[in-house]
Amino acid sequence: MDPVATTTLLTGETTARRTTVFMKFLMATTGALFVFYVLMHMYGNLKIFAGPAAFDEYAEHLREILVPILPYSGFLWLFRALLVVSLVVHAYAAFTLWSRANGARPQRYAVKNAAKGAARTKMMRWGGVTLLAWLIFHLVQFTIAKVNFNGAFSADKLKLDGHPSTGLLVIASFQLWWVVLIYLIALVALGMHLFHGVWSGAQTLGWTNSATSRRLAHTTAHLVAGIVVLGFAIPPLAILFGIVKG
């Protein structure tokens, strides 16, 4: 762009749906859906403390939600479709705003901005990319291919009553320190994402107009981030240290 401002006043129709603020609405609403999902997922993971059978049973119940109104697994697939669409929207908006932001300041300052703003923005963006990479690994490992990295567990040992058990696969996987480490790194990224994201989403949606609601949004963000990190970190650590056994 020419360095001298030659921009003119926009003429013609403008619409709210083509603004950066609308893009943030999309990020905030899809983000809110992820928060709900992540909390449910965390609850499900804690079932491992009741043993692999109870864990598998919970997974089975998910497939029976709204049966017989919906077919077996129907709700699960609808919800998965919604999550995938949301993820595409969330990531698309994130990358679009990221590249816009880069374009908005091509020439950096000589003195690096030490303000919290730059660090938070980096944390959201690179943390988001980390989450995306981890998500692919995670889905391949436990959902799509169900890969077992633990040589101590043969295919037979991963079966419960003759059926392959996801609960046992989880236990086998987290007996490996490096698998636990990958998950802990992803959790740090998730925790930081929520630490800023939950507050940011509330502000994006216009819910933080009073001092009380702002304080509430910040507290909720810190609580959600803390609960999610703890709740997800406990099962892998309990397995690694032999508190939960197959």
Next chain:
Amino acid sequence: MNLTLNIWRQDGPNAQGRMVTYQLADVSEHMSFLEMLDVLNEQLVEKGEEPIAFDSDCREGICGMCGLMINGKAHGPEVTTTCQLHMRSFHDGDTITVEPWRATAFPVLRDLVVDRSAFDRIIQSGGFISVNTGAAPEAHSVPVPKPKADRAFESAKCIGCGACVAACPNASAMLFMGAKVTHLGELPQGQPERWARVVKMVSQHDHEGFGGCTNTGACADVCPKEIPLDVINQLNKDLRGSMSKRA
């Protein structure tokens, strides 16, 4: 005090800029930052060099013309305008780096001077109310609740300096816009154009090449008029409202 100054020099809008180092001796702590630059400029003129171009007008913190990035902080180490910053905020032997606001929408014209007419166009696109001039109505005929009047006033304090954009990691102008949207949106006179205003202003903002907001609050931290971050919340809320309320 004696200072080392690293200052951005750029001969024109299309010229390649560079950092130039100057030594300045015997600076009084009572000088304002701009007076310190005036002294440096006098010395440069005496030596037959081009003085450093920078913006200022009122020099009393109300016009919004001045604005420099000082050691990586918009308007320097205090929460005030650059013209109201005094050298007592620095120490003998300090090195001070001075840069112009950096944003695609604020192109550098010369040295430390940037073109902020993008702000004017944002205001022109919707930051106004349409009234017939001539016969001023009786002020008491339009009551304004005190909390709304207070918030409108607090938001109206924005002087359009651009520090919020300069400090924002995304070079976003949401605080500036939020201030205007909140100022007019809290008042009865601002209602008829309220829902169209926010859409037009944000559209013009995006068109100018400012970035989106990530709600970090870097803007509110440096705003010399202490415009609070919640005006951006109000802006978001009004934009959401516009989608259902606008005819």
